[in-house]
Amino acid sequence: MWQITPDEWVAIRLSLKVAGAATLLSLPLGILVAFALARGRFLGRTVLDGLVHLPLVVPPVVTGYLLLILFGRRGPIGAFLEAKLGLVLSFRWTGAALACAVMGFPLMVRAIRLTMETVDRRLEQAAATLGASPVWVFFTITLPLSLPGIIAGVVLCFAKALGEFGATITFVSNIPGETQTIPSAIYSYTQTPGGDAGALRLSLISITLAFGALIASEVLARWTNRWGVAQS
């Protein structure tokens, strides 16, 4: 009953790989978009805000379907990527990572942005009067002071990516060893007679992983808070 089968191990490892890749790829862009939304005053800011948050409210199956249209082998972006970079996304683990990244992105941006908004602008102004150009201000003041939010964003995105199901299965299907992550594997078990034990095992593993990520973020947040945002 509690013995994890080799197939399940494959799904667990794949899930971690997909979620890790999705989080790492999202991070630089997530920081950039969060900064633009927190500090920028530009035309289309509201549109960008809406676009980023869309995957939170649209049915995941719709997101997956849109990804399939755009990034499928015959889709405009998918065809381009395959021709120029030899990168195929549809029905590959890379596609699963993309789907998870898109779904986790709003959570990541939201967490980072909220912290960035609490960074006192006058600290940035002080740095500028000391001779720091905007790029230096960003890297020496804004970014370090946003670290608690960045950690929270990374954890949320990773946890979301681990649990992503709808968009992933729509975009890259459910191929054992290639695109079958833990949620897809659980789904397969529930569709198979006698699969209850496997579904329960993987569910417990899923919960453990998510819980571990939350505790890790809490520890890291405490550690950065020693010199964090609050200036008394």
Next chain:
Amino acid sequence: MIAFDCNLPRDGFAFDVKFESDAGVTALFGPSGAGKSTVIQLIAGLTRPQRGRISVAGKVLVDTDRGVALPTHKRGVGLVFQDSQLFPHLSVRQNLTYGRFFSYPGDNRLTLEAVIDVLGIAPLLERSPRTLSGGERQRVAIGRALLASPSILLMDEPLASLDTSRKLEILPFIERLRDDVRIPILYVSHSVEEVARLASTVVKIADGKVVAVGPPGVVLAPSGLAKGAERSDAVSMITGVFVRYDQEYGVTILSHPAGEIVLPGRIDPLRSPVRIVIRASDVTVAVGRPAQVSIRTVLEGTVSAIETRGPFALISIALHGGDRIAATATRLAVNALGLSNGARVHALVKSTAIDLRGVSGVLSD
């Protein structure tokens, strides 16, 4: 040093300020919301003028006619905020040296050691800004600005968020910057005492306009009785020479041609002569020399002008030896004493009421 001429539409009034200043301390003085901080923001490049030109030490920072507007980090102006704005994720030492990273070594006029010494912050270097007191934090902020080698130091109400004893702690350091480091300072404040003590030039601003420019003795002289602020901000400046410090009673005795001045606290004899700012509301006028009163500071002079308005009167007294002192009283009192121009009077100064911020060379304990 600074040539400033800018226009900017603001909520409620039009900001239109023009002034020039030399080396030393130039004070921007006026009530809250008059536009003093806007001047600082415009010089630092944190706000852009609608039309205007600003140059500091011969360098044009903004000239809207020629399309010049240097970004903040290229202006070379040091800014000290009201609430220090130290970087919380860096140590005191890292805060101090932050600006060094962006300046050319050849431009560095002051060494880290010299700044640490002037501001007395050596014991704080490895601490986090969070653990500092308000006064310590402000000294570190001043040091941080100095070490970026600015051509001018802009100080935006640097003492406003501190309590009285902390204010007294910081003021001597600012005097050292003025006298020893010799960096030009633009000092924003709404405290008459601070302005009178530090400034060589005062630019008085009200409702976004310059209403007076000149030495503090002229600009801060009582301007009228119409508003409560005019009555409470009416001050005189008199200069006394250090005589002795009375250890037993903890008072300093100063001499003045019109009489002896007794001040609570210890004054640095090296800073003599001592300039004292006295509010008109702390001065009592007596016709004969009063025999038994608690007031020790009794200065002789003659009435040079009396201005009345409603229940109030402003009495200007020319003291023996040249200084002038103003006193507020009720019109009733003026009539009861029969005061008129040329009357010989005694000005009684309640020295415990004197704000030590307005006394140069006071040593804090």
